Amino acid sequence: MALDAAGNAYVTGPTWSDFPTTRGAFDVTFNGNEDAFVSKLNSEGSGLVYSTYLGGTGFDNAFGLALDAAGNVYVTGVTNSPDFPTTPGAFDVTFNGGRDVFVSKLNAAGSALVYSTYLGGDFPDFVFGVQLDAARNVYVTGSTGSRDFPATRD
Template identity: 45%
Template structure:
């Protein structure tokens, strides 16, 4: 009986693969959680979250009506407002900032840099207040416009 080289290779590969099918799952360690908590109430859209090198968590999203973050309440200025919240490694709120106007304002992305600054991206329809002193003019149209804002580690828009 004549056996081809490809047939032999197929059988050898099959024999080598069989032990691999019987390898058990590798043990995984359980993560050490410091805490777990709900980040806010009355949130309309959950955007994104990021964690810095110190273990602080940053969350962005949008809400309507009144949203409460660890006892701090924000009331939307119009339809939907955006927010950025910073939580300490123990889960305590460090600060929360409202991004709002009388229109629809969404915060949907967050990024961090090595110096502790936070960058928030989103869109808005009217002029949007990023703080008491920083306002983006949306012009006379109500079409969506994009924004990116940088916050200092203390939560000040820059």
């Protein structure tokens, strides 16, 4: 969960059923098995500003989110969906096997996927948290069982 400067609450997690979505949200259709969701509640907690599914036909579970100053939402979780939504030019647009981490960015209105990528290797990979720095670089923490997890020397 995260709060913005106006006191609106952002929550994420998994759902296995019909879940309240809002008109104009990025994805208003349950995609099957288990989808992640991202919801923004007003500061009074009395209504949804937006609510969207995020997932493919497999099992998708969101574990963390972070906000930038413009109100964009960065969501991370795990997926085994070969059709999880990715964006052109993303780091990795191909499911690698097992369970991959996903890192996705929704616009401030919750109506569009700005960026979305897989992050993983040939065995299950997991994510524990996500943070942004002042330049909006995204940092994720997790664990991997993959022999070919993408890594850098530094």
